[in-house]
Amino acid sequence: MSGHSGPLISFNTIGSSLSSLKNCQSYINTGMELATNVAFDLIEIRGDELDINNMDKVMLEYSAMNRELNQYIQAVEETMDQVKRDHPERIPDFKALVKEKFAALQGRNTDEDLKRNERYLQFINHLKEMRKQVGPAQGTDWEQPTEELxxxxxxxxxxxxxxxxxxxxxxxxxxxxxxxxxxxxxxxxxxxxxxxxxxxxxxxxxxxxxxxxxxxxxxxxxxxxxxxxxxxxxxx
Ligand SMILES: [Zn+2]
Missing domain, CATH: 3.30.40.10 (Zinc/RING finger domain, C3HC4 (zinc finger))
Known part of the structure; x- marks a missing residue:
């Protein structure tokens, strides 16, 4: 190994790990679609409001998973870019660098961000539309405004x-x-x-x-x- 300088990090390996991470995205999307459909079914049969609220919680959990996945991918990509750009003499601790970047990204997270997820917003809007159509669920004193009768x-x-x-x-x-x-x-x-x-x-x-x-x-x-x-x- 003499005479070799520069990092011995295999960017190909990291790249292929990254693309399998990106595949996780489709599982999250499928999960969100399922939860949305369950909520629709519940509204359709005028199910319990508590169950519908649970689907809302499930959607927010998926939104959190989605954010975590994206931020992890972002941390790995930024670290890769940094290592490629800086060409450090010694092999850097890639894991530690990613961990550091990931923690910095997570430090700025708020619960409000989770509600801005595109699929979550769609879920909330369609739920509202359906409630207008179907009427109140059980276990709620939700009232139709008189002018909308x-x-x-x-x-x-x-x-x-x-x-x-x-x-x-x-x-x-x-x-x-x-x-x-x-x-x-x-x-x-x-x-x-x-x-x-x-x-x-x-x-x-x-x-x-x-x-x-x-x-x-x-x-x-x-x-x-x-x-x-x-x-x-x-x-x-
Ligand atoms: Zn347009």
Whole structure:
């Protein structure tokens, strides 16, 4: 080993560990989707409010896991960058460096951050919509505000969130734009993007996303479920 200088850290090994860590993200996403669906089921059958609150806690736990995972990945990536940049003479204690960076990131965390998780926010918003549709759960004195007793008004207000900004009818396969978070009917948005010679702007009024790409679109399973449940309620 004589004559060799510089760190003997295998960046390839770290890189592949990192990508398997990133796979954990999909487990967290699946868990959040499941918890959301359970909460929807509970609302649909007018289940116990305590059980619904438990799903809220589960969602916040997933949000915490998600934050921890992302911050750990960030700490490893920053450490790798630092070692590559500094080219230290002696092999640095990589583990200790990561631990230090990770602790610094965690030191700034607050509980409020957890509620800003995108999936958690979606969960809260859809839950609110569904409560309006289905009414109060058991074990709560939740009351319908008197001015909303007019059923037609309530339904109209709710439906606007389910309407595609292109077709202006209720969506069947909602696709969410990861960039601006707006939602459209799958077929309509595909046709729109494909037929624009240059850049396609988001059709939602007031949106400043001027360059939409097909790859920015992801199916919104939670919204799809909410629309289906609403239609089921209406037909009963
Ligand atoms: Zn938009």
């Amino acid at each position: 007019d059923e037609d008004i309530t339904i109209t207000q709710t439906q606007t969130n389910f309407i595609c900004p292109i077709t202006l009818v209720e969506m069947k396969k909602p696709m969410r734009n990861k960039v601006c978070n707006h939602v459209y009917e799958e077929e309509a948005i595909r046709i729109m993007i494909e037929n624009k010679p240059k850049k396609a702007r988001c059709p939602k009024i007031g949106c400043d996303n001027l360059n939409m790409k097909i790859t920015d679109l992801v199916p919104d399973a939670v919204l799809k479920r909410a629309i289906e449940i609403q239609n089921k309620q209406k037909s009963q």
